[in-house]
Amino acid sequence: MTIQALINARLLDPATHTDTLGGVLIEKGKILDWGAHIKKDALPDGAKVEDCKGYCLSPGLVDAHAYLCEPGKEHRETMATAGMAAAAGGVTTINAFPATEPVIDDPAIVEMVMRRAKNTCAVNVCITGALTKGLQGAEMAEFGLLAEAGAVAFSDGQFAIENINLMRRALAYSCMFERPVIVHAEDPGLAAGGVMTGGRTATFMGLKSVPTCAEAILVERDIRLVKMTGARWHAAHLSTKDALDTMRRAKNDGLNVTAGTAPHYHALNDLELGEYRTFARVSPPLREEDERLAVIEGIKDGTIDIISSQHLPQSADSKRVPFAQAKPGVIGLETMLPVSLRLYHNGDVDLLRLLYTMTVAPAKLLGLEAGALKKGAAADLTLFDTEKPWQVDGDRLLSKSKNTAFDGHLLQGLVVKTFVRGKAVFER
Amino acid sequence: MTNTDPIRFAHRHLLDIARLGATDINQILSLAEHYAVIARTPDKKRDLLRGKTQINLFFENSTRTRTSFELAGKRLGADVINMSVGSSSVKKGETLIDTAMTLNAMHPDVLVIRHGDSGAPHLLAQKVDCAVINGGDGSHEHPTQALLDALTIKRRKGRLEGLIVAICGDIQHSRVARSNIALLNIMGARVRIVGPTTLIPSNAAKMGVEVYNKMSEGLKDADIVMMLRLQTERMQGSFVPSIREYFHFFGLNKEKLSVAKKDALIMHPGPMNRGVEIDSEIADDLNISAISEQVEMGVAVRMACLDLLTREAAT
Numbered sequence: 126m127t128i129q130a131l132i133n134a135r136l137l138d139p140a141t142h143t144d145t146l147g148g149v150l151i152e153k154g155k156i157l158d159w160g161a162h163i164k165k166d167a168l169p170d171g172a173k174v175e176d177c178k179g180y181c182l183s184p185g186l187v188d189a190h191a192y193l194c195e196p197g198k199e200h201r202e203t204m205a206t207a208g209m210a211a212a213a214g215g216v217t218t219i220n221a222f223p224a225t226e227p228v229i230d231d232p233a234i235v236e237m238v239m240r241r242a243k244n245t246c247a248v249n250v251c252i253t254g255a256l257t258k259g260l261q262g263a264e265m266a267e268f269g270l271l272a273e274a275g276a277v278a279f280s281d282g283q284f285a286i287e288n289i290n291l292m293r294r295a296l297a298y299s300c301m302f303e304r305p306v307i308v309h310a311e312d313p314g315l316a317a318g319g320v321m322t323g324g325r326t327a328t329f330m331g332l333k334s335v336p337t338c339a340e341a342i343l344v345e346r347d348i349r350l351v352k353m354t355g356a357r358w359h360a361a362h363l364s365t366k367d368a369l370d371t372m373r374r375a376k377n378d379g380l381n382v383t384a385g386t387a388p389h390y391h392a393l394n395d396l397e398l399g400e401y402r403t404f405a406r407v408s409p410p411l412r413e414e415d416e417r418l419a420v421i422e423g424i425k426d427g428t429i430d431i432i433s434s435q436h437l438p439q440s441a442d443s444k445r446v447p448f449a450q451a452k453p454g455v456i457g458l459e460t461m462l463p464v465s466l467r468l469y470h471n472g473d474v475d476l477l478r479l480l481y482t483m484t485v486a487p488a489k490l491l492g493l494e495a496g497a498l499k500k501g502a503a504a505d506l507t508l509f510d511t512e513k514p515w516q517v518d519g520d521r522l523l524s525k526s527k528n529t530a531f532d533g534h535l536l537q538g539l540v541v542k543t544f545v546r547g548k549a550v551f552e553r
Numbered sequence: 554m555t556n557t558d559p560i561r562f563a564h565r566h567l568l569d570i571a572r573l574g575a576t577d578i579n580q581i582l583s584l585a586e587h588y589a590v591i592a593r594t595p596d597k598k599r600d601l602l603r604g605k606t607q608i609n610l611f612f613e614n615s616t617r618t619r620t621s622f623e624l625a626g627k628r629l630g631a632d633v634i635n636m637s638v639g640s641s642s643v644k645k646g647e648t649l650i651d652t653a654m655t656l657n658a659m660h661p662d663v664l665v666i667r668h669g670d671s672g673a674p675h676l677l678a679q680k681v682d683c684a685v686i687n688g689g690d691g692s693h694e695h696p697t698q699a700l701l702d703a704l705t706i707k708r709r710k711g712r713l714e715g716l717i718v719a720i721c722g723d724i725q726h727s728r729v730a731r732s733n734i735a736l737l738n739i740m741g742a743r744v745r746i747v748g749p750t751t752l753i754p755s756n757a758a759k760m761g762v763e764v765y766n767k768m769s770e771g772l773k774d775a776d777i778v779m780m781l782r783l784q785t786e787r788m789q790g791s792f793v794p795s796i797r798e799y800f801h802f803f804g805l806n807k808e809k810l811s812v813a814k815k816d817a818l819i820m821h822p823g824p825m826n827r828g829v830e831i832d833s834e835i836a837d838d839l840n841i842s843a844i845s846e847q848v849e850m851g852v853a854v855r856m857a858c859l860d861l862l863t864r865e866a867a868t
Contacts, residue, residue: 267794297750301766
């Protein structure tokens with residue numbers, strides 16, 4: 126077995142806080158060694174050398190939140206197309222959410238989906254099982270059996286649990302299986318029927334809106350339940366200042382809670398909806414500018430632990446309708462890193478901290494052996510150029526659905542090559 | 554004929570175990586042991602309670618407890634009346650206190666009450682002139698069950714003190730668990746409770762027990778494994794997701810039992826849900842299951858309670 130040597134790379138490992146010129150040695154799909162000492166003139170005999178030309182080489186990204194649509198919604202996305210999009214975005218592990226048909230609320234479906242992913246998806250897939258049966262918000266799903274089948278977390282995806290007693294019991298019950306509960310932080314009563322964020326723009330556009338406090342109210346409610354039950358809780362996507370303030374307090378109190386956000390919440394605001402652009406309709410909705418700035422602040426100070434794509438493919442048909450009828454959701458596997466690099470270019474967040482939110486933090490949340498450069502670990506790696514300018518063309522993205530919110534946007538930074546277990550799954 | 558005995562019971566009612574002392578419990582158990590012997594002889598009938606009236610007032614459906622109390626009373630010679638909710642004026646809207654006053658006017662000597670509300674026997678005891686025995690109140694206590702369990706354990710193991718007793722399942726809603734925890738603590742056993750987080754009451758450890766969420770840990774080296782019944786309405790997603798998940802993690806089978814002591818005794822207050830909390834291979838194994846013996850001891854314990862609570866001072 127030959128040894129692969131990736132040299133002349135800017136090694137970025139958030140787990141060890143490493144930012145240095147060096148290389149990685151790969152043998153049998155695993156990291157044999159890595160560091161500044163891996164150089165051209167000090168390689169094992171017969172190594173297959175690859176010059177990284179000074180590009181950044183980081184652990185493969187772990188996307189903590191994506192919808193793969195398979196089984197049941199293959200017209201929107203398949204494991205195969207999602208895998209290609211992920212590889213093109215430097216994502217080597219996808220956490221797939223259970224909003225499939227059938228819903229992933231049965232151990233047999235977990236096994237089936239994992240097997241299918243192994244056969245058809247270019248990158249690793251882990252499974253988040255349903256929090257309630259059929260995502261109906263009425264009865265707890267079989268956490269224990271799902272966990273034994275391989276589910277790494279539980280979530281009802283885009284649905285918040287309205288019944289507070291059910292939430293209390295689900296949190297208490299989840300404690301036994303040491304898996305996080307991932308929630309959509311939006312009070313369902315306040316959010317009902319709303320299609321955009323409450324505020325000036327909504328008033329002018331005449332669209333039914335969700336007040337920003339809907340997020341803080343649910344976070345506040347759940348955090349009190351976490352305090353009582355001791356559950357491991359994660360807010361999938363926070364987008365408002367108030368909710369982040371609540372998170373800050375909870376973290377200061379020492380609760381085992383974490384928060385995520387998505388690139389569109391730190392990069393876009395509700396003005397994107399001008400001309401009723403359904404492709405910018407997401408749930409929770411894009412917020413006003415001051416909320417967006419609060420999200421960036423949250424990423425900076427660590428209140429937000431994770432950036433995930435919230436990749437949710439929707440067919441063109443479900444977007445080419447009047448705004449309020451359009452389905453929420455944007456694709457994001459391919460643009461998660463480039464869009465998030467804006468934070469680095471703008472000087473808001475340093476590169477290691479930014480990568481931390483897409484590697485170490487999600488891996489930790491999901492209990493995965495990933496997201497770090499480690500001897501013996503699978504050689505899942507992302508090689509990217511932080512500087513390359515490009516323009517997003519929705520039609521050229523690899524996802525089966527093209528519902529990006531960033532169509533036409535100018536971005537800086539691009540994935541050059543992606544490795545899964547040492548094998549190149551994408552190369553530009 | 555009166556039931557006189559120099560050794561009277563220190564309490565007027567039997568409302569809960571928590572207010573008894575070790576002496577009280579030993580007094581009941583040793584008398585019950587005596588009745589257990591009589592129950593195995595051909596002539597089981599005594600006339601200690603002749604002329605006395607025992608009313609079984611059951612606001613909740615029950616077959617085994619009611620029958621056991623009825624048989625106990627009859628074997629002691631009492632006149633036993635069974636009143637169940639279905640045929641009573643309670644259905645017509647009468648309050649518990651009005652029912653109590655009505656029955657009291659009939660001069661009963663013992664009232665056995667089962668009620669779905671915790672504390673109902675206590676309320677009744679304040680309003681009537683006779684002895685009240687709690688036949689199970691809400692999620693509070695079921696004192697005669699704990700006593701019969703204790704008698705069963707004592708007969709099989711020779712003692713209660715120092716034994717490791719694991720009570721498994723729905724602790725939260727179980728009156729059997731609360732009575733057993735109280736009794737076993739008083740008698741110096743080591744009590745563990747084992748169940749899913751959703752069925753363990755908050756502050757459970759304050760009851761003087763060790764709390765476990767895994768059978769493999771909770772059953773380790775246990776002398777006694779007490780299984781509790783999981784009620785159907787709690788299985789479908791509200792407290793536990795499903796029967797199959799519950800059985801997988803908390804149903805007692807040979808494999809889960811293997812970490813307990815070799816001679817561990819299995820108990821269940823009945824009625825059992827086979828395939829939910831207990832596997833048939835365990836329930837039907839007479840070497841390890843004391844379930845039939847529990848029923849037998851139930852009659853003896855209730856005879857002892859009826860005897861003690863109707864004793865009058867010798868003149």
